[in-house]
Amino acid sequence: MKKFAFLSFLLLSAATLFAQTSDHLNCFAVLAGKGATTDGSVILAHNEDDSGEQMLNIYNVPRNSMGVNNKYIWVEFPGMEVSDAYLNEYGVAVASDGCNSREDREDYTDGGVLYEVRTLVAQQARSARHAAELIGKIVEQRGYRGSGRTYVVADCNEGWVVAVVRGRHWLAQRVPDNKVMTIPNYYCIGEVDLADTANFMGSPDIISYAEERGWYNPATDGKFLFRKAYSHPxxxxxxxxxxxxxxxxxxxTGEEYSTNPDEYPFAVTPNRKVAIADMMQILTSHGENVEVKIGGNRKGGHPVCICTDVTVTSTIFQLRSWLPVEIGAVMxxxxxxxxxxxxxxxxxGMTKSPDGFQRFSTAAEALEKHMSDSKDKRKNYPDAIAWKFVDRWHSVLEDYDGRIAAVQQKNAPFQQKLFKGQMKFEKSLRKFWDANTFEVVKPALLQEALNNYTADAYKEYYGIIGW
Ligand SMILES: [Zn+2]
Structure with a gap:
């Protein structure tokens, strides 16, 4: 009896710990500086991991709608407060990874902010640095309502990571041009130098507040490391x-890192310049290149690592400065x-999503109902293309080991075709913009070409996979 009670206690503790942790452990981001990529683009790559019934929508939010100027692409998951990704008309991209902090004090104005943070970036940011400033400002003014998070923002010149902590503390660091930063679900900023304004910004009391809370002791801890001080252990x-x-x-890097995150650098210098295909390799990692395996289920044989059973979308923002932003910024x-x-x-620069990607005809209605109309999504919006992708994935998961090879064999040639077709397609767009001023001179024709390109790509894909 006693033994049984003890065992139950152990099982319950493990279950509780897992529930506490797994709920918040999702998403992965990679941010590459322009000197670290083969084509000179800044690349932001991100896996969005969310359990439960998730419905992917992608809206093209027109300029001057919803009271804001910016046009933007909005990757939306109805009912989710921290899952959406954006690319706005300045080529500013934003996504995020949950990073639990040890802050337990709530300090909010008007209920604090959570969902609003990245909408603000999409609607107002004119650069990645500006996005970091906007995030910091709203966190200071309103207080952050979640435990903690790292926002990853990028434009065609640079990338920044913005760590926010429950309440009003935040810290941002620029990713060096020749480096690549990778971010799981903990804070990755280590040493801090707020005097170096080219590379840092944040709450002026970020170190003294940690001292005051007993999270950092200069006498015993040595150098201040943000991630050690503020992360939830x-x-x-x-x-x-x-x-x-x-x-x-x-x-x-081709090196082997230890299992001790204290030894990890803020960002690494890759052993060659990286391309979109490298980002895909990282985001589809099943842990083949690490000896330590991640615990937990392996449904249908699908190994869990950066690619997970609940990765609901994977986005790679390729941000290039030598083309008009309408063409240079691609998701x-x-x-x-x-x-x-x-x-x-x-x-x-596109203005219209392919059929099936918008549950409402306008982004304004989608925003209004983002939280309020998020139950029974499949029942209420059965025509969304999202469900076909969900069902396809679940069918693979039923027998991952048996089915994945055939799926990948069908996908691979089409992925290669899209890579190879990119340059040719973009060359065909040159007639729509002025090479000297970078101005798009035939906007309506360019929009049509861009809209058709994505719509045709999906059509071709659906044909390949037999839809
Ligand atoms: Zn996978």
Missing amino acids: NYYNYDRNYVRHMSAMNYL WATAASPCAEVYIPWYC
Whole structure:
């Protein structure tokens, strides 16, 4: 009896710990500086991981709608407060990874902010640096309502990571041009130098507040490391975090990192310049290149690492400065777990999503109902293309080991075709913009060409996979 009670206690404790941790452990981001990529683009790559019934929508929000100027592409998951990704008309992209902090004090004005943070970036940011400033400002003014998070923002010149902490503390760091940063679900900023304004910004009391709370003691801890001071200890040492981090860094550098996140650098210098295809390799990692395996289920044989059972979209923002932003900023996106899907390009200048990607005809209605109309999505919006992707993924998961090879064999040639077709397609767009001023001179024709390109790519893809 006693033994049984003790065993039950152990099982319950493990279950509780897992529930506490797994709920918040999702998403993975990679941010590459323009000097670290083969074509000179800044690349922001991101896996969005969310359990439960998730419905992918992608809206093209027109300029001057909803009281804001910016036009933007909005990757929306109805009912989710921290899952959406954006690419606006300035070529500013934003996504995020949950990073639990140890802050337990709530300090909010008007209920604090959460969902509003990245909408603000999409609607107002004119550069990645501006996006970081906007995030910091709203967190200071309103207080952040979640435990903690790292926003990843980028434009065609640079990338920034913005760590926010429950309440009003935040810290941002620029990713060096020749480096690649990889971010699981813990804070990755280590040393801090707010006097170096080219590379840092944040709350002026970020160190003194940690001292005051007993999270940092200069006498015993040595140099201040933001991630050590502010991370929730349970998440920092969790294998789901450091194993994914290791897998990405190992891939980029060819080195083998230890299982101790204290030894990880802020960003790594890759052993060659990286391309979109490298980002795809990282985001589809099943942990092949690490010895330590992540615990947990392996449904149908699908190994869990950076690619997970619940990766609901994978997006790669390729941000290039030598083309008009309408063409230079591209979002490559999958509509389910990336290991079973093709990344299809969505150009910044497009104005219309392919059929099935919008549950409402206007983005304004989608925004209004984002939280309020998020139950029974499949029943209420059965025609969405999202469900076909969800069902396709679940069918793969039923027998991952048996089915994935055939799926990938069908996908791979089409992915290659899209890569190869990119330059030719973009060359065909030159007639729509002025080479000297960079101005688009035939906007309506350019929009049509971009809209058709993405719509045709999906049509061709559906044909290949037999829809
Ligand atoms: Zn996978």
